[in-house]
Amino acid sequence: LADRPVNELSGGEKQLVIIARALTQEPKVLLLDEPTTHLDISHQISIMDILRGVCKEKKLVVLAVFHDFNLATRYCDSAMLMNNGRISSIGPIDTVLTGENIKKVFRVDMIVKRHPITDSLYVVPLSISRSKITQPKDMIVHMICGHGTGAPLMKLLLEHGYGVTTGVHSTLDTDYDAACTLGIPVVSEAPFSPITEENHKANLAMIDKASAIVVSNVPFGYGNLKNLEAAKVALERGKMTVIVEETPIQQRDFTDGKARSLLEELKSKGAITVKSRKEALSILKALRK
Structure with a gap:
């Protein structure tokens, strides 16, 4: 950059020049105030990589102010x-x-x-507005989900003022993490274990307190098949049940057809099938009125 007029340099290049001028003084400590502000991602990474490299090579200490976590x-x-x-x-x-x-x-x-x-x-x-999470809920939705298929809808429901519960989840499941992060009551199970009868009953107890059930586009294996059985019980007890079917159950059934059979039974008994989270939310809004 030495032979180029300074007014032709980009913001990132000017920042490099400023840092280079500071480094030629061979400092022990370099103070930087938001060194990457207003720079594109390429220049941000370039400058930070250079600074980290100099820190290691020259034993330099960099004290910088950042707003980018x-x-x-x-x-x-x-x-x-x-x-x-x-x-x-x-x-x-x-x-x-x-x-x-x-x-x-x-x-x-x-x-x-x-x-x-x-x-x-x-x-x-x-x-998510904290007031929406803490305000009294006039309608609770119980989610049967897993593998990260439920987390976006959990957040969406909270944003619209619904109470949310969920289960049963392995403690290693992404939706379990999401529920804990969002403060959602969750029935959990030990990793790599089938759902116990005790946790199945706890899940049914949560379902009894809900106004509606949503079954997400979750894959089913023998480990979580009881969750689909819980949805069947919910429907038989008169709970509105919404099935989010973004992909055919044939692609998500790892139970030799048992999950598919249960899902088809749910549909035949009145469960509502939708293709997206937004459609599910619309159905729930109609129930809420």
């Missing part, structure tokens, strides 16, 4: 979480940027998970 978790070893000019939390990055700490400072519910490929934390806002 995900950049901070990807590149920083330690963090200070600030609140109105005071330190709210300080320490290793994974002990500072927790959902609880972020909520305390910013009053926003966050999902904080570790990425399976990068092994760094990633932070996602839930964007």
Whole structure:
């Protein structure tokens, strides 16, 4: 960049020049105020990769201000979480940027998970009004789901003011994690275990308190087949039952046809079949009126 006029440089290139000028002074500590603000993702990663490399090679300490949690978790070893000019939390990055700490400072519910490929934390806002979660619910929907097929609808229902319960889930299931994160009552089962009679009864007890049942586009094996049996009991007890069938049951049935048979029986006895979460929500809204 040395021979190019400064007014021809992009924002990312100008930022590189500023950092390069600072590094030529061979500092022991480099102070940066939002070094990636207004830069595209390519320049953000380029600059942060350079800084991390220099830190290792030159034993340089970088103290930087970030508003981007995900950049901070990807590149920083330690963090200070600030609140109105005071330190709210300080320490290793994974002990500072927790959902609880972020909520305390910013009053926003966050999902904080570790990425399976990068092994760094990633932070996602839930964007659900706390008042909608805590307000009294005039209608409870029980969700029979799993494998992550129920989480988006759980969030959608909460956003529209419904009470939500769910079960039975393995404690390693994505929908179990979602329910816990959202504060949804859930019946859980030990990983890699079929649903016990005790948990099946607990699930039925939850269903009895619900106004409607939603069966998501979940795959069925022998481990979770009792959940479909619970839906059958719910329908027989007069509960409105909505089946979200985004893909044919033949592609999701790993029980030698037993799940398919149960699902067809549900349909023949009055269960409503829809093709999407939005359609399911519309049906529930009609019931609510």
